[in-house]
Amino acid sequence: MRFEPDPVMLGHNQFIGVSHLSQDAGRTREERFSDVARAGEVIAYSVSQGVRGMMLSTHPRARDILDYLKAEGLALEMNMYPLIPYAQGYVRRMNAVGLTGMVREILGQASLKTKADIALYGSLGYLKRDLRRLLGAFVDIEMLLFKDFNVKAVFLHDAFVDLSLALGAGEEVLSFSDHVRRRYGAEPGFVTMNFPLLVRSFREWGIERPLVMTTFNSAGFQMNPSREACERALEEGDASVVAMSTLAAGYLRPAEAYDYVYSLPKIDSVVVGVSTVEHTAETFSIIRERREGAARAG
Amino acid sequence: MSEDIKAGVVGLGKMGVAHLAILNAIDGVAVVAVAEKQRLVRKALGSVLPGVNLYSDYERMLGSEDLQAVFITAPTALHVRVAQDCLERGLDIFVEKPLGLSGAEARHLAPLAAGNDAVAMVGYCKHFVETFREAKCLLEQESLGRPLYFSSHMYVSQLFTVGSGWRYKKESSGGGVLNILATHLVDLLLWYFGDVSKVSCFTRSHYSAEVEDFVHAYLDFEEGPSGSLDASWSVRGYRLPEIKIEVQCENGSLTVTEDYLKYNLDTDGSSRTLYKQDLFEPVEVYVGGAEYTREDRHFIDCVKSRRTPETDIACGYGVQAVTDAMYASAEAARLVEVVPL
Structure with a gap:
């Protein structure tokens, strides 16, 4: 059966202090959303506008957001799309305590809190012998946060996808795919900044119609190796595509941005980062209009 | 082929x-x-x-x-x-x-x-980051005039507990945040302004037993400006390492980070900001940073x-000579002349 992502997903970057426009902007957002109710207000309004999908990484603030959704009775109205692992957190810990220190810390943490929930496949010594099981255990640890939610798909972070693509690590990608399907009954998804390379590699690895979140914007920002190559891969490839960075990280105005996105063929969904109710209303009204226009045009 | x-x-x-x-x-x-x-x-x-x-x-x-x-x-x-x-x-x-x-x-x-x-x-x-490259071009043009003074920092929110691993041992790292991280900033300043003649530097440790967590320095360039360099891996609010350099020139000013470049010209009162989106060049494959x-x-x-x-190695030497002088200055608590390698 064809997997169909929600046509619009709420992004999470703005809620966790991330801005790809500038770190200054990120810090402003970090302050604004330190009160989780502010994020909750934007999410609740989006749900009232018919948005059902939400991306969320396992940033420390994710737990607060998820708790809020539960408390407000929004949890079951939404489809969650976890983005794992929380790569930047790992990089910082790795810089602070080293690679093995980080692995030990993560596994140690999980086994203390949630031994029963996770099949840790035995001791660290055993894990050391098997990279794929280690990756599976990492996925399970990150997924604990989402256990009371509807998880429609699980996205692997671009840091890992792009590394796997460059290394040609097909087996690892397949093992993530199997694990997500088997253990969570969810669709495996892949975030990438190298869309044409992904289409080519996945075809070689025998992965059919993958769910891919990747950059599409009229500025060509982060579209590697070129905007044209990405558009061609979209046309010729057989992927279910969720467009991200559609505003090129806040650089484009929504009207011109969505004119471009909905002029493309085969975009199944867009992920949208909105920070205020006013901004949400404006953005979703433009998206609705452009989507309907694209649907009419066939 | x-x-x-x-x-x-x-x-x-x-x-x-x-x-x-x-x-x-x-x-x-x-x-x-x-x-x-x-x-x-x-x-x-x-x-x-x-x-x-x-x-x-x-x-x-x-x-x-x-x-x-x-x-x-x-x-x-x-x-x-x-x-x-x-x-x-x-x-x-x-x-x-x-x-x-x-x-x-x-x-x-x-x-x-x-x-x-x-x-x-x-x-x-950092020579290969679009904004920093564009700043180099602008500083070489005549419109901004001679650089007179700068302030600069490199921060990341990384270390708020005792660190472990080779980065935090002096014998394997050669130093703390200065040698491990802020050498990127020293390199950019040398690229922009030429050779440094004298430095005065202060360091402080809180989380690391052997190496510095905070650096504050004053750099005097031979034929260029003088100005300040601050660096730390224990500053909050910096999810990713961030470099910021602000330069006061004869005819205007320039600010550059990884994300944007902003400059003002006194001559016509103009001000312009170029974001990395404006300067973006795609790469053949993207892994963690173009x-x-x-x-x-x-x-x-x-x-x-x-x-x-x-x-090249000369560029590596240039940075090394300045950081050596910075460590020497911090240890001796005085102004130190940079000895070229």
């Missing part, structure tokens, strides 16, 4: 893995061997890239493989030793920054590279055409 350059990688930490992945994906180069001490890491790599020969010892790798170029991405304390062994065998090298633990340690590398006609590059990757792909491509092109790389 010319043949692929056969390359080896020494050390599979974060940067080793990033370079390995990029080199594996781009044309014109093939990684045929990797040396890495940790068995777990070798094993993981073996299952991903079965065609690459794995060694626990880099000397055995150099002895057994027919390589043309080596990427040295081991902890800083090993850089000079590995670089020397490679250069003595006539191999081209890419060394991650910083070049070594001190200038004295690295002093013999440049003559060795020159004597063996080797291409040698140091991984000062600048890594660009610097690897630059190195491979230089190896093929036997050109001197933009960030």
Whole structure:
């Protein structure tokens, strides 16, 4: 059966202090959303506008957001799309305590809190012998946060996808795919900044119609190796595509941005980062209009 | 089409893995061997890239493989030793920054590279970030006039507990946030303003027992401006490492970070901000940062055409001489003259 992502997903970057426009902007957002109710207000309004999908990484603030959704009775109205692992957190810990220190810390943490929930496949010594099981255990640890939610798909972070693509690590990608399907009954998804390379590699690895979140914007920002190559891969490839960075990280105005996105063929969904109710209303009204226009045009 | 350059990688930490992945994906180069001490890491790599020969010892790798170029991405304390062994065998090298633990340690590398006609590059990757490159062009044009004064920082929110690993041991890192991280900022300042004559520096530790967590310095450039450098890995609110340089020039001012470049001109009162989106150039493969792909491509092109790389050993020396003087100044609590290598 064809997997169909929600046509619009709420992004999470703005809620966790991330801005790809500038770190200054990120810090402003970090302050604004330190009160989780502010994020909750934007999410609740989006749900009232018919948005059902939400991306969320396992940033420390994710737990607060998820708790809020539960408390407000929004949890079951939404489809969650976890983005794992929380790569930047790992990089910082790795810089602070080293690679093995980080692995030990993560596994140690999980086994203390949630031994029963996770099949840790035995001791660290055993894990050391098997990279794929280690990756599976990492996925399970990150997924604990989402256990009371509807998880429609699980996205692997671009840091890992792009590394796997460059290394040609097909087996690892397949093992993530199997694990997500088997253990969570969810669709495996892949975030990438190298869309044409992904289409080519996945075809070689025998992965059919993958769910891919990747950059599409009229500025060509982060579209590697070129905007044209990405558009061609979209046309010729057989992927279910969720467009991200559609505003090129806040650089484009929504009207011109969505004119471009909905002029493309085969975009199944867009992920949208909105920070205020006013901004949400404006953005979703433009998206609705452009989507309907694209649907009419066939 | 010319043949692929056969390359080896020494050390599979974060940067080793990033370079390995990029080199594996781009044309014109093939990684045929990797040396890495940790068995777990070798094993993981073996299952991903079965065609690459794995060694626990880099000397055995150099002895057994027919390589043309080596990427040295081991902890800083090993850089000079590995670089020397490679250069003595006539191999081209890419060394991650910083070049070594001190200038004295690295002093013999440049003559060795020159004597063996080797291409040698140091991984000062900020040269390959669009905004910093654009700032260099603007500073070279006449419109802003002579730079008079600057302030600059490099911060990341990384260390708020006691750190562990080679980065926090003086004998393996050569120093703390200055040598490990802020050498990127020193490199940019040297690229923009030329040679430094004198420095005055203060350091402070709180989380690290052996190395500095905070640096505050004043740099006086020989024929350029003077100004301040602040660096720390224990500042809150910096999810990613951030460099910011603000320059006051005769006819205006310029501010540059990884994300944007802003300048004002007194002559016509104009002000302009260029975001990285304005300056964006795609790369053949993206792994963790476009600048890594660009610097690897630059190195491979230089190896093929036997050109001197933009960030060569002289560039590594320049940074080393300034950081040496900064550490000396902090220790002696006085102004110190920079001695060129």
